[in-house]
Amino acid sequence: xxxxxxxxxxxxxxxxxxxxxxxxxxxxxxxxxxxxxxxxxxxxxxxxxxxxxxxxxxxxxxxxxxxxxxxxxxxxxxxxxxxxxxxxxxxxxxxxxxxxxxxxxxxxxxxxxxxxxxxxxxxxxxxxxxxxxxxxxxxxxxxxxxxxxxxxxxxxxxxxxxxxxxxxxxxxxxxxxxxxxxxxxxxxxxxxxxxxxxxxxxxxxxxxxxxxxxxxxxxxxxxxxxxxxxxxxxxxxxxxxxxxxxxxxxxxxxxxxxxxxxxxxxxxxxxxxxxxxxxxxxxxxxxxxxxxxxxxxxxxxxxxxxxxxxxxx
Ligand SMILES: [Zn+2]
Numbered sequence: 001x002x003x004x005x006x007x008x009x010x011x012x013x014x015x016x017x018x019x020x021x022x023x024x025x026x027x028x029x030x031x032x033x034x035x036x037x038x039x040x041x042x043x044x045x046x047x048x049x050x051x052x053x054x055x056x057x058x059x060x061x062x063x064x065x066x067x068x069x070x071x072x073x074x075x076x077x078x079x080x081x082x083x084x085x086x087x088x089x090x091x092x093x094x095x096x097x098x099x100x101x102x103x104x105x106x107x108x109x110x111x112x113x114x115x116x117x118x119x120x121x122x123x124x125x126x127x128x129x130x131x132x133x134x135x136x137x138x139x140x141x142x143x144x145x146x147x148x149x150x151x152x153x154x155x156x157x158x159x160x161x162x163x164x165x166x167x168x169x170x171x172x173x174x175x176x177x178x179x180x181x182x183x184x185x186x187x188x189x190x191x192x193x194x195x196x197x198x199x200x201x202x203x204x205x206x207x208x209x210x211x212x213x214x215x216x217x218x219x220x221x222x223x224x225x226x227x228x229x230x231x232x233x234x235x236x237x238x239x240x241x242x243x244x245x246x247x248x249x250x251x252x253x254x255x256x257x258x259x260x261x262x263x264x265x266x267x268x269x270x271x272x273x274x275x276x277x278x279x280x281x282x283x284x285x286x287x288x289x290x291x292x293x294x295x296x297x298x299x300x301x302x303x304x305x306x307x308x309x310x311x312x313x
Contacts, residue, residue, distance in 0.1 A: 039133040039255065040092035041085045042184065043078060043113075044126060044175055047099040048141040048151040049191025050074045051211035051243035055233045056151055062101050073240050074139050075105040077190065077211075080244035081138050082110045084251025088259075090134075096126045098171075099139075100156075122303040125178035134258060134265065135179040136251065140191035142198050142214075143170025144228070145221065149194030150214035150235040157229035160221075160278040160287060164298070165269055170195075173202050176267045177298050185265030188254035190247050192235065205264050207254035211243040212236060225282040271296045277306055287311040 050073050053059045059070040082093050097104040097117040106115060116127035128135060142149035144159050145168070154162045154170050161168055164177065172195065176186045188207045189199045196208035215234045223231055238246070258264050272295045279288045290306025 037089035037091075039090045039258075040094070040131075041082075041090045041255070042128050042132050042135045042179075043081060043093060043095045044098050044128075044135065044137050044140070045074060045078055045095060045104060046137075046139045046141060046171065046191075047071075047074055047103040048139070048153075049195055049211070050077055050139040051238045052240050053139075054235075054237070056229065060099070060101075060103075060151075071103045071105045072108060074099075074103050075108040076240070077244055077247055078104065078113070078138050079108070079110040080248040081136060081188070081190070081251040082113055084248040084253075085134075085136070085255050086112065087248075087252045088255030090255055092132075094127065094132070096128070098126060103139075124299050124302040125175060125182065128175070128179055128182060128184060130182045130184070132182075132184050134187045134255065135176065135184050136186075136188035136254070137172055137175075137199070138190050138247070140172050140189055140195050140199075141170075142192060142194035143168060143173070145219045146170075146194045146198065147217055147219055148214045149232055150192040150212055152194065152214070152220075152232050153228070156225075158225035158280050158282055160280045162275070162277045164275055164301075165273060169202070170198055172199055174302055176202060177269050178302065180267030180269070181298050185258060186267050187258045187265040188251055190243075190250065203265055203267055205257075205261070207250055207257060209243075209246050209250040211238045211246070223280065225280045228280060269298065273298050273301045275301050275304075275306070277308075278311060279308065 047060050053070045058064050059066045093113040095113045095115050142152045144154040146152045179186050186203050190209040193210035193213040196210045199206050199208055212235045216232045220228050220231045274293045276291050281287050288308040289311045290308040292304050292306055294301035
């Protein structure tokens with residue numbers, strides 16, 4: 001398809017493809033080359049799941065005192081993943097700057113990567129396109145309501161829960177299901193331990209690296225939006241250099257395994273699709289719920305708007 005061809009040409013421009021050859025969409029691997037040779041990796045990023053990003057207030061907004069350091073920590077974790085994927089033979093890297101305010105530091109980003117940001121009113125699937133081989137997540141946090149999850153939320157701290165076809169999904173699952181629809185395999189994720197458990201539940205066998213562990217028990221269902229934002233701050237973190245080394249090694253393992261396990265990272269959800277998002281109470285207003293359905297397109301479903309009404313208890 002033309003659009004796919006254009007995208008692939010764009011991704012390849014200026015990149016030495018080396019051993020990997022692309023012929024009509026099929027890759028031919030030279031004898032003795034790494035199994036992931038010539039493959040492309042999409043990397044979705046977020047800030048709250050990065051090692052030593054210690055809280056939201058001081059680290060995650062543009063006016064917070066350690067924001068620049070948080071951006072550096074995230075970008076260097078992304079670079080570590082790129083290094084690991086490259087060791088496994090990948091040659092193309094597209095990094096999506098997924099944190100709300102943006103957090104990737106372009107000056108520090110590995111020169112092999114391209115950077116995507118600003119998706120407008122229909123953001124899904126955040127520049128992920130058909131024809132890419134693998135999708136990975138760096139700095140990801142767990143979904144809202146997760147126990148022992150550092151800075152858990154789904155989109156915002158005001159979301160109580162988002163479900164797709166009745167199953168709770170977080171930010172990871174929402175994009176992983178888009179990836180599945182596009183034929184892109186979800187092979188790697190790093191973030192807090194609770195996120196890695198969430199990822200493995202949706203994508204059995206996914207390679208993950210936990211760089212910190214939240215220590216607040218309980219789901220926080222009693223919290224309104226403001227209380228939930230202040231709730232899950234306690235965690236035990238890897239030192240950033242150690243986290244990066246582990247991410248690099250995990251990324252290399254992921255791409256090596258993907259070459260030998262054809263089913264690894266294939267994510268599917270049965271049609272039709274139903275999305276239900278419930279919001280926490282805010283400023284004394286009751287909880288609200290919004291619903292939408294789509295017969296066969298999870299990306300269109302995620303981009304559609306929800307009209308909310310008070311939740312009937
Ligand atoms: Zn997030």
